[in-house]
Amino acid sequence: MKLDAKIPSGPIEEKWNNHKFDLKLVNPANKRKYDVIVVGSGLAGASAAATLAELGYNVSCFCFQDSPRRAHSIAAQGGINAAKNYQGDGDSVHRLFYDTVKGGDFRSREANVHRLAEVSVNIIDQCVAQGVPFAREYGGLLDNRSFGGAQVSRTFYAKGQTGQQLLIGAYQALERQIGLGRVKMYTRAEMLELVVDNGRAAGIIVRDLATGEITRHAGHAVLMATGGYGNVFYLSTNAKGSNVTAAYRAYKKGAGFANPCFTQIHPTCIPVSGDYQSKLTLMSESLRNDGRVWAPKNKGDKRAPSQIPDAERDYYLERKYPSYGNLAPRDIASRAAKEACDDGRGVGDTGLGVYLDFRDSIKRLGKHTIQERYGNLFHMYQKITAENPYEMPMRIFPAVHYTMGGLWVDYNLMSTIPGLFVLGEANFSDHGANRLGASALMQGLADGYFVVPSTLSGYLADLPRTSIATDTSEFKKAETEATDRLNQFINIKGKKTVDTFHRELGKIIWDRCGMARNKAGLEKAISQIPALREEFWKNLKINGTGSELNQELERAGRVADFMEFGELMCRDALAREESCGGHFREEHQTEDGEAKRDDENFAHAAVWEYKGDTAIPARHKEQLEFENVKLATRSYK
Amino acid sequence: MKLKLHVWRQKSPKAQGKMTSYDVKQASPDMSFLEMLDVLNEDLAQKGEDPIAFDHDCREGICGSCSMVINGQPHGPEQGTTACQLHMRKFKDGDDIFIEPWRAKAFPVLKDLIVDRGAFDRIIQAGGFVSVNTGGAQDANCIPIPKHNADLAMDAAACIGCGACVAACKNSSAMLFVSAKVSHLALLPQGQPEKTRRVLNMVNQMDKEGFGNCTNQYECEAACPKEISANFIAKMNREYLGASFFSQEE
The missing domain is CATH 1.20.58.100 (Fumarate reductase/succinate dehydrogenase flavoprotein-like, C-terminal domain)
Structure with missing residues (x-):
């Protein structure tokens, strides 16, 4: 398996601009002669399908849900990062780039991350132009909040429903193109196989989930924006339908799969309550701004939390990481919770839980302020657990949330199969071994609105414009x-x-x-x-x-x-x-x-190559060069 | 808890459907409503019977997939809650629970509790967007928007497109859904250039899909899991009236 990342030469700040100029273009009149297949209609898929159709390509888009608006991007709560520096607090493209590479524990590709930080500012412009109702200040300008892993306020948000609003923006752009006849949309349609013909991605096999009918679809390029594989754990914060099938079928047809073991376990989810449990619910990271995490000091302490005096509580994050305290990054906070539970100090019926306590902040700020900040989350918690978090601490436990690994792609987002492009959570390139909060939405939209529309023309320009036959x-x-x-x-x-x-x-x-x-x-x-x-x-x-x-x-x-x-x-x-x-x-x-x-x-990124059902897959390496961010040990002490 | 369920079973779009009863012998009050159905379905599958088909995905109350009428109320008895976030502690041991699909001409049943809501997508296609292509947008802070308007637009935009408003309405009207989108965009400066044709085209498409008219019963507002206000219907009516009088000749 040949792994050429095709990283453009030159200084990192100029790579993307130079590359866009070097990429071949497709003449406007010829674009409609190219058929493009987009699988998935989340942030990455919907934004790519809409943008490519606007450019004039002939697009087909597929989703397994009953409407493209239901893709799981919709459930993202917190926000989307962008290096706008509207707060004047010292943010810049370089700082967002730096934070993301460091947050990913130096296992991502520098050039891709820099491009992500560059286009982050365009994403916000585009979304506002579409009418996404981001939160605003009284002066009418956009508001920002802070998120984990950064010391600046660069997160844009729409209440606790940022993912929903961004997806609806992309969905409306997509529906507009469907209405104009430039995108053919297939709902309740699941991709079952990738077709590779003459060494190139040539189409997909699809099952209509309503009727069971199997159909063939051909394209000059196939774009997969099919999300992550967190449901391999059965219980996760992913939607019930989220799955690895499209990505895994592509892997079996020759696409390299990079870093599959890089999964993100989110520290603050509602614990499992019984065997019947079908999924886990996230409580936003923002709660750790005012909540204090603790477990009893003594093993098997079954007293009600209010009966446990401060001297017998272990505020373990504050103890172990005094400078970051309760805002330690996700991977570290999750492991610390597991440690406490493994030690026999977990709480709740199952012993798999720790407390997230708002007692002190309610005392300091008043119930009203806490309600204003987190009312909807407290309400959701109460609905699910029947416990009132204003009066007793929340019980939380880590849960599978996101997968950094995915199909290997080069700088153009093309996999090891020519003509197969991979976008959003389904690819591997930007988050390394740990993703920072509010960066998943950014990456999905960057890939779909701004990256793939440019790089795709570079691939298509060399292809004949005759349509691809499905009777091969x-x-x-x-x-x-x-x-x-x-x-x-x-x-x-x-x-x-x-x-x-x-x-x-x-x-x-x-x-x-x-x-x-x-x-x-x-x-x-x-x-x-x-x-x-x-x-x-x-x-x-x-x-x-x-x-x-x-x-x-x-x-x-x-x-x-x-x-x-x-x-x-x-x-x-x-x-x-x-x-x-x-x-x-x-x-x-x-x-x-x-x-x-x-x-x-x-x-390096470990890239796996399928060698047959009974053979052990081959492990290849893409060496990662760090020329702009110095390799260093992360410390949050 | 022990429960008796009465569920609408319909094999395919053209098949005759009927209510079928099932005993649920062990439900926990901490289960979500859909998890209770999961347990029943496991049981049915194990016995070789066809499990009850229902739409669901995120199970966090935001994707809008789940769609069932529970004891006559879309999404069940809890205010401002989707079926997936409804928990069994809302019910009592020994309860009879009736579960049906959304019932509306514009939402044909595909199987059991699953309906086709494609009509909603087609209404959005008719005008529920701002016509800006990717790439040419100005800096986001060049468009100041009063906080009050942005917040109100957000309240309208919170709609999850589930269709409970239609299921709750005796006329199967989609006015709450359509008005939420019309209002979201009409409240923002970005939505102004197209506001006339947007409201005319969306209302026109709504009628074509076979949804009924609004007779001010506010059942939609009561059933809406996101508690979208029926005031937006009034706003849409004003927009529609204005557009009908002053629309430009094409």
């Missing part, structure tokens, strides 16, 4: 593969439901490849997962047929891919003999339990 042997083969798999699921006629298998897989991954990993555990997982997979293919029970709306069958396909992907994740975690960001290997820690990076041997 490659299309036929891919379609047969897809239908055979569906039939297989139905014909197993075993005894266990797909959700049972998914839970079992999730438990293995969470126990062995979660917040802390070690060699023995990962090796165990690598032997457990294939056994579970074998049972899945022998004992799965799916009712109904493939030629109707069948939600069990939809899940079977997704879980089947998670079954293979989970193993790849564990292999990646095992091979990376260091700790960095969200990847914590217990063997590699400092004396006081902090992550210990190994820059000499692991300052």
Whole structure:
């Protein structure tokens, strides 16, 4: 597998501008002769589909939900970063670039991150022009708030619904193009296979989830904006439908998969309450501005929190990280919570929880102020747990939230398969081993509005403008593969439901490849997962047929891919003999339990190449060069 | 808790549907409503019966996928809450619970509790946007917007497009949904250049889709999980009236 990142030469501030000039253009009259397929309609997919259609390309867009407006970008709460420096507090493109590289624990690609910081300012302009109702000050100008990992206020927000408002902005732009006939939208349509013809991405195989019909779609380029794979853990803050299938199918067709073990565990989620639990709910990072995190000092202390005096409470973040205190970054705060629970000091029925306490800030600021700042979150917490967080501390526990790993892409966002572009959370390039808060929205929109519209023309300009046929042997083969798999699921006629298998897989991954990993555990997982997979293919029970709306069958396909992907994740975690960001290997820690990076041997992206169902995948490296941000150990003490 | 569910089962769009009863033997008060259905579905799947199909995705009350009428109320008995955020502690041991899909001509049933809400997307296509292409926008702070207007626009823009307003209305009117989008954009300077054609085109499309008219019952506002105010309907009516009188000749 050849990994040429195609990073333009020259100083980092000039790379993107120079590159845009060097890229070939497609004449306006010729654009409509190119068919572009966009899979996914979240921030990255919707913004790309709309922008490419505005430019004149002939676009088809696919989403598995009933409307493009439902993609999971919609659930992002906090905000979106941009280096506008409207607050005059010393922000700049370079500072956003620097914070992101450092926050990612030096495992991202400098050139991509710099471009992200550059276009961040255009994103805000574009969104405001569309009518996104960002929060404003009384003077009518835009308001900002602070977020983790930064010392400036650069986060733009729309109440606690920033993701929703940005997605609705992109969705409206997309619907406008659909109305104009420039985008053909397919809803309730799931991509099951990627078609690669003559070494290039040529199209996709799609199942209509309402009717079960399988169709072929051809394009000169395929853009995948299919999100992250957090649901491999079964329980996560992701939407129920979020899955790895599109990315994993592309991997099996030759796309390199980079750093699959880099997953983000968010420290403040509502703890699991029972076996029936279907998903986890995030409580925004912003709560840690005023809430203090603690666990009882004594093991097995079952007293009500109000009965535990201060002397018997361990405010462990403030104790361990006095300079950052409760605002320590996500990876560090999550591990500290796990440590307290592993020590037998967890709270709640399950012992898997710690307190996030607002007692002191309510005393200091008054209930009214806290209500103004966090009212909607307190309300949501109360609805789910039936406990009043104004009177007793919230119980929180870390949960899987985001995946930094993804399909490998070069500077143009093209994967190792020519013509297959990967956008947003589905790719790997910008967040390294840990993502900073309010940067996911920024990356999705940067890729879709500003990056891919430029880089795509560089690829298409060299292609013939004749349309791509769908009656080739490659299309036929891919379609047969897809239908055979569906039939297989139905014909197993075993005894266990797909959700049972998914839970079992999730438990293995969470126990062995979660917040802390070690060699023995990962090796165990690598032997457990294939056994579970074998049972899945022998004992799965799916009712109904493939030629109707069948939600069990939809899940079977997704879980089947998670079954293979989970193993790849564990292999990646095992091979990376260091700790960095969200990847914590217990063997590699400092004396006081902090992550210990190994820059000499692991300052690279690990890129996995599929070698066949029974073969071990090959691990390749893209060496990461740090020319503008000096490699240093992160410290929050 | 033990519960008796009565659920609308309909195999396909053209099939005849009917209410079917199921016993739920073990529900926990801490479960969400959808988790209670998950447990029932696991049970059905295990027995070889077709599980109940329903739309859901984020389960955080923001994607707008979930759509079921529970005991006659869209999204169930809790104010300002989607079905996915409704918890079983709202019900009592031994309760009978009736679960039906959204019922409206413009939202045909696909299967069980799943309906086709494509009509909402087509209404947005008719004008629910600002026509700006990517790339040419001026600096964001060149457009100062009074905080009050921005906040009000945000209140309207909070709509999640679930369709509960339509399901609650005896006329199956989509006025609350349409007015939320019309108001969101009409309250902002960015929305002014197209405000006339926007409201005319969106209302026209709404009628074409087969939604009914508003007769001021405010059921939509009561059912809305985001508590969108019916005042926006009044705003849309003013916009529509103004646009009808003063619209320019094309």
